[in-house]
Amino acid sequence: MQFLIDNFFALTITGITVGAVYALVALGYTLVYGVLRLINFAHSEVFMYGTFASMWIVMLLGGHAGAGAGQVILWVILMFVAAMIMSGLVAVVLERVAYRPLRKRNAPPLVALISAIGASFVLSELMGLRSKIAAWFGLDKTLGAYVGNSRVNSGLPDIILPQPLFTIGDYSVTNVDIFVIVGAIAMMIVLDQFVRRSRLGRGIRAVAMDAESAALMGVNRDRVIQLTFLVGGVMAGAAAVFYMIRIGITRYDVGFILGVKAFTAAVLGGIGNLRGALLGGFVLGLAENYGSALVGTAWKDVVAFVLLVVILLFRPTGLLGESLGKARA
Structure with missing residues (x-):
């Protein structure tokens, strides 16, 4: 207790930082469950591929410590572009092939x-065997x-x-802490407004509420699921x-434990609820x-x-149990 x-302040800030990452990953579980009632366990590997893409683009550009602010900003922007493209592509291919x-x-x-569990293992092992796969094509030296x-x-x-x-108290808040917390919250706000106010977002909510009625109203269910x-x-x-x-370190199985934590955050906040994923991530962290x-x-x-079990005993739907389909515009 004394520790x-x-x-207290150091544990709080670092907990919020880690919780922000949990929350962003939990959004994927929440979106897919809200539309398909499917627990996409392979989503943790979608995250893992993003970590490698962000690292590889920095390596390709010769990223190093001590660079100027302009270079660092460029590298970070390209990290986001590479990771989002990679993770988005993996997620779309996963839906098309596995589901x-x-x-x-x-x-x-x-x-x-x-199928979701199997896809999770396949994606993880593909990354773990990338050296052998590159060797099959004679690219192991070029891409060493x-x-x-691997x-x-x-x-x-x-x-x-x-x-x-x-x-704050006895803890020195760093630029990295602020960047992660503010950036993650900004991303969540953008997603929340996209789902609630955009035409595509209304399509997602319509399919989540009643897929058959949405189809009768002209909503393309397959396109909405792919978008999700x-x-x-x-x-x-x-x-x-x-x-x-x-954190700065990744590996082929990095998504397993973090994915379980993110799924826990989604359930904790109320799976199917975007704001619940945010709350669940911070509470869990x-x-x-x-x-x-x-x-x-x-x-x-x-x-x-244990926290998850205790909360679900009193709130079986999670802290914010409103489903994606019932979210108000």
């Missing part, structure tokens, strides 16, 4: 769930910097060094950039930090899931 009291054929055949939800040591940690060059900006996966993938790509700037301070870091994951 928590002594480091749409099952939907056309009216496969039961359990089959789709098993990108595919070498099953160990890969690090982002230190293009942004944490610099303290101001102090694309938007979720783009959010995962943004989360990947924030994660790499904050803070709970993990506070819990690890009280009972030790070894119990960090346990604290998160």
Whole structure:
């Protein structure tokens, strides 16, 4: 308890930072579940591919520590572009290959769930075997910097060094903390307004509310579902950039635990609710930090899931249980 009291502000800021990443990834789970009632377990790998894309573009451009502000801004912008394109493309291909054929055949939800788990392992192992895949095409030497040591940690060059900006209590808030928190919240606000106010967003809500009635009104269900996966993938790509700037290390299976945490955040906030994903991510990030301070870091994951169970006992629909289809315009 004393450790928590002594480091309260540090635990709070870092918890919010991590929670912001959880929240962005949780949006993908929430969007897909809201439209299809499907738990897309492969969404964690969509995030993972975004981390590699953001790292590779910096490596390609020769990113390094100590560069000028203009270069750093350019690198960060291109990180977002590369990660969003990569994650969005993976998400769309995933929907087209793994889920749409099952939907056309009216496969039961359990089959789709098993397909999602299988797709998760396939995507993860493809990244883990990238060195061998490159060797098959004779590109292992040309792409050695990108595919070498494919099953160990890969690090982002230190293009942004944490610099303290101001102090809260005993914790110095850095530029990285502010960038991740403010950037993630801005992305979530943009998505929330897109879903609530745009024509495409209304299509997503219409299909989430009643797919058959939406089709009768001229809404193309397949296009809306594809758009939903694309938007979720783009959010995962943004989360990947924030994660790499904050953590700086990725690997082929980095999405597994983080994906489980993000899914937990989605359920915690009320899966199917965009604002619930935001709230769930922040609550989970803070709970993990506070819990690890009280009972030790070894119990960090346990604290998160115990919190989930306790909240669902009293709020089975999560903290904000309104579904995507019931969201007001």
